[in-house]
Amino acid sequence: MVVSAYTLRGNTGDWEVVVGLEVHAQVTSNAKLFSGAATAFGAEPNTQVSLVDAAMPGMLPVPNRECIRQAVRTGMAIDAVINPWSRFDRKNYFYADLPQGYQISQLYHPLVGEGAIDISLDDKNPDASGKRIGVERIHVEQDAGKLMHDQHPTRSYVDLNRSGVALMEIVSKPDLASPAEAGAYLRKLRSILRYVGSCDGNMEEGSMRADVNVSVRKVGDPELGTRTETKNVNSVRFVMAVVEQEAKRQIEVIEDGGKIVQETRLYDPDRNETRSMRSKEDAHDYRYFPDPDLLPLELDQAFLDECRASLPELPDAKRARYEALGVTPYHAAVLTAEVENARWFDALLDTGTKPVAAANWVTSELFGALNRLGKDIGSSPITPDGAAELLGLVADGTLSGSLAKQVFEIMLETGQGAGTVVEERGLKQTSDTGEIEKVIAEVMAANADKVADYRGGKDKLFGFFVGQTMKAMGGKANPGVVNDLLKTALG
Amino acid sequence: MSELTDLGVAAIRDGVRDGTFSAREVAEAFNANVAKAKVLNAFLVETPDHALAAAEVADAARAAGETLKPLAGVPIGMKDLFCTKGVASTAASLILEGFTPPYESTVSGKLWDAGAGMLGKLNMDQFAMGSSNETSAFGNVISPWRRSDGGNAALAPGGSSGGSSAAIAARLCPAATGTDTGGSIRQPAAFVGISGIKPTYGRCSRWGVVAFASSLDQAGPMARDVRDCAIMLEAMAGFDPKDATSLDLPVPKWEAGLSGDLKGKRIGIPKEYRVDNMPAEIDALWQQGIAWAKDAGAEIVEVSLPHTKYALPAYYIIAPAEASSNLARYDGVRYGLRDLPEGAGLQDMYAATRAAGFGPEVKRRIMIGTYVLSAGFYDAYFTQASKVRALIARDFDRAWEHCDLLLTPTAPSAAFALGEKSADPIAMYLNDVFTVPSSLAGLPAMSVPGGLDANDLPLGLQIIGKALDEQGVLNAGLALEERAGFTARAEAWW
Numbered sequence: 001m002v003v004s005a006y007t008l009r010g011n012t013g014d015w016e017v018v019v020g021l022e023v024h025a026q027v028t029s030n031a032k033l034f035s036g037a038a039t040a041f042g043a044e045p046n047t048q049v050s051l052v053d054a055a056m057p058g059m060l061p062v063p064n065r066e067c068i069r070q071a072v073r074t075g076m077a078i079d080a081v082i083n084p085w086s087r088f089d090r091k092n093y094f095y096a097d098l099p100q101g102y103q104i105s106q107l108y109h110p111l112v113g114e115g116a117i118d119i120s121l122d123d124k125n126p127d128a129s130g131k132r133i134g135v136e137r138i139h140v141e142q143d144a145g146k147l148m149h150d151q152h153p154t155r156s157y158v159d160l161n162r163s164g165v166a167l168m169e170i171v172s173k174p175d176l177a178s179p180a181e182a183g184a185y186l187r188k189l190r191s192i193l194r195y196v197g198s199c200d201g202n203m204e205e206g207s208m209r210a211d212v213n214v215s216v217r218k219v220g221d222p223e224l225g226t227r228t229e230t231k232n233v234n235s236v237r238f239v240m241a242v243v244e245q246e247a248k249r250q251i252e253v254i255e256d257g258g259k260i261v262q263e264t265r266l267y268d269p270d271r272n273e274t275r276s277m278r279s280k281e282d283a284h285d286y287r288y289f290p291d292p293d294l295l296p297l298e299l300d301q302a303f304l305d306e307c308r309a310s311l312p313e314l315p316d317a318k319r320a321r322y323e324a325l326g327v328t329p330y331h332a333a334v335l336t337a338e339v340e341n342a343r344w345f346d347a348l349l350d351t352g353t354k355p356v357a358a359a360n361w362v363t364s365e366l367f368g369a370l371n372r373l374g375k376d377i378g379s380s381p382i383t384p385d386g387a388a389e390l391l392g393l394v395a396d397g398t399l400s401g402s403l404a405k406q407v408f409e410i411m412l413e414t415g416q417g418a419g420t421v422v423e424e425r426g427l428k429q430t431s432d433t434g435e436i437e438k439v440i441a442e443v444m445a446a447n448a449d450k451v452a453d454y455r456g457g458k459d460k461l462f463g464f465f466v467g468q469t470m471k472a473m474g475g476k477a478n479p480g481v482v483n484d485l486l487k488t489a490l491g
Numbered sequence: 492m493s494e495l496t497d498l499g500v501a502a503i504r505d506g507v508r509d510g511t512f513s514a515r516e517v518a519e520a521f522n523a524n525v526a527k528a529k530v531l532n533a534f535l536v537e538t539p540d541h542a543l544a545a546a547e548v549a550d551a552a553r554a555a556g557e558t559l560k561p562l563a564g565v566p567i568g569m570k571d572l573f574c575t576k577g578v579a580s581t582a583a584s585l586i587l588e589g590f591t592p593p594y595e596s597t598v599s600g601k602l603w604d605a606g607a608g609m610l611g612k613l614n615m616d617q618f619a620m621g622s623s624n625e626t627s628a629f630g631n632v633i634s635p636w637r638r639s640d641g642g643n644a645a646l647a648p649g650g651s652s653g654g655s656s657a658a659i660a661a662r663l664c665p666a667a668t669g670t671d672t673g674g675s676i677r678q679p680a681a682f683v684g685i686s687g688i689k690p691t692y693g694r695c696s697r698w699g700v701v702a703f704a705s706s707l708d709q710a711g712p713m714a715r716d717v718r719d720c721a722i723m724l725e726a727m728a729g730f731d732p733k734d735a736t737s738l739d740l741p742v743p744k745w746e747a748g749l750s751g752d753l754k755g756k757r758i759g760i761p762k763e764y765r766v767d768n769m770p771a772e773i774d775a776l777w778q779q780g781i782a783w784a785k786d787a788g789a790e791i792v793e794v795s796l797p798h799t800k801y802a803l804p805a806y807y808i809i810a811p812a813e814a815s816s817n818l819a820r821y822d823g824v825r826y827g828l829r830d831l832p833e834g835a836g837l838q839d840m841y842a843a844t845r846a847a848g849f850g851p852e853v854k855r856r857i858m859i860g861t862y863v864l865s866a867g868f869y870d871a872y873f874t875q876a877s878k879v880r881a882l883i884a885r886d887f888d889r890a891w892e893h894c895d896l897l898l899t900p901t902a903p904s905a906a907f908a909l910g911e912k913s914a915d916p917i918a919m920y921l922n923d924v925f926t927v928p929s930s931l932a933g934l935p936a937m938s939v940p941g942g943l944d945a946n947d948l949p950l951g952l953q954i955i956g957k958a959l960d961e962q963g964v965l966n967a968g969l970a971l972e973e974r975a976g977f978t979a980r981a982e983a984w985w
Contacts, residue, residue: 293736
């Protein structure tokens, strides 16, 4: 546990910020929460709408088991209490994007109770910079449709494709105390969701969005200030910006003698500011009550057991395992942040490749190359088996580090395997002492003055001879052997 | 062929199967009666071709020597609350005027699958809200019954399934579907001297049935006698994966299980149903029912349902609360009426559409429901009513420790005249006093005709059973029916 150092200096003293996030994560499933309609992104408007989604007379919701399962697995992944008895409530309000005139949600008895997410603020030192953020609850609810006001001069168009899509609302406790913590929490949550497979975490497509609750108080003040809620923020960067800008704004208002109004705001990324948003409901009386079309959700032990058994190794456990294998905390943190990277790395470990060498190579060479090529691990031209072959050649002395880099570049260009590249281009490292001694003799002959200097006490020239020898051998000489032979030859 | 319309479901089924008459003759006879009875305003839509088409299928199947379906050759009436594919379905409301669903409700679909044909869509109280059929947007249904006092007052057929009750009593159909939320099958059945059963909540799918109060709504049959109710219910009931509250249980063979022998059965008489100002003739009928039950071999026990007096207030909180939410979808955006005044915004359009599309009783319940669910009053009303509901269900559970069935009157009076109670909603709501408790508890309950009042109007007796014991309810109904020998009928004046 670390105490956040984030404070903001105002005219009247130092302020701290209190942040809670409500993250809406779209559940990965082929069908909506209460209908069989499809959920694919980017479909033509109103092509993924069933009679139920359009709220035709007499239509009834039927819970989609897979959506419930994914929410339960997500709860388990953050060590949360899973409520074996939960219930759906209706949240009633009129709006054109809400065909039933209510949203089916869970107010009184959510599916998932309290849990926690461990974040770290510094990858280089993840354990020392860690903090535990409480999660209040996860409940499942329907998404609303989309209103389009710019398609016709006088009419609003409604697209019900999203209407009824399953969302998990993941509500944090107000445990976040800085933009950095908010960002780290959102990244970690996204990582966990992607490990679990319950949400693709794609913020650009709206699969994940956050409502950011911010309040400020004087440092040391036990009372919480009045909070504002900035809705539908759709990137980690913007969430961090909202925390920063909103905190500054609130401090200014208070220090100018004003009061913070509890209200809904929106974030304008172009101006980097939050703005008051006229609430879409004039009155905040949602008229909640238990949905009479749905029976309470009762989960049996077999279902819960299956959910738990289906969970993969999660990022924190994976990081600990890598560290136990000798991988540095930094590399372990980098390798486990994204599930695809970790899966790729695990596949490499499965080949028997030494963990430390593998971690060094993946985090520097592979990630560097992918970055340069603008690719992610999913489209990496190098497979774990291909990497294992390359690293194997380094481990058995066939390739030196510099040769391995050459071979890797050729692999990226040609798609050939490491062994093939070595064979075809003769890039094999040599430990042939006779050949190396011959080259050393030539180098010494050509640099008689430097030999004399070295022998006269200029020890630093040793590196020069190594370099010259390696260069003369086209980089293929075993550096260890070169070192040994040079020491003998130079006396 | 006028006598064909005097036949019930079993007699028609058997006659078509045996070749005594053709299904087509039956359909034509009922179609003719429907066409003649417009003054009763029982039908909102007539579908003579649907009935004839089903009859032809039945006749062809018989000619081909095939085994006939359970309702082959039987034409029925369909309460307009059921969505029927390609046929206007309005729930007797203006807001759904012109709405023709592209889908078939599960219950109506099951009836067609069983071989039944549709004579038409039956009038009802708008969105099933009412006890007299005076809230229909398309005019009152007139009961075929008249008082014998010489007055010609038009009488209420009961509600909300008033079109169904009137059509059966007037021989416009041998049977019809009804829905019962707080008594909407049983009270109209009692008012016109027919039988009707509300099964256990969840027996019949609610999919495709326009919702009034989801936790209470249940479809059931109305017919001339108990056997016909059993046959109809077998065809209507059954698990439906499209309704999350549907019971995943096999449908019992209720008709085959019918027996009027009540030996070994204990029938409870709930003392709290002896309400203030109960007419003497209702009490006399109840005593008569007790005597018949004894005669059929039942043992009579007095039981107590202590929370009975809270049932009606609880019901008139829960049902409007659910209704206010269920009816939110009628907003003028996707189907049905849309009223867009000049220059109006979205909220104005909602307001104008809903003002024009809902009748006064529906508006009253939406407002009551909205009020009792509002943040400041939720606990005082809705939470409290939900607790009362649980206590009422517990009352029944305790009663079942002492008896197998309960016997009560169906309604506190015979049919009243149209207009007589429509100015006083509370008086109207009191009509449901005997039917509402079993609805709140989700129990099966049935009304059978027991006799006539001083004006020769029918009075009904109600049997309430344990959850899933429709057989017990039907058997007790049969025992009463056999002893009542109820043969009175409305003389055709229309």
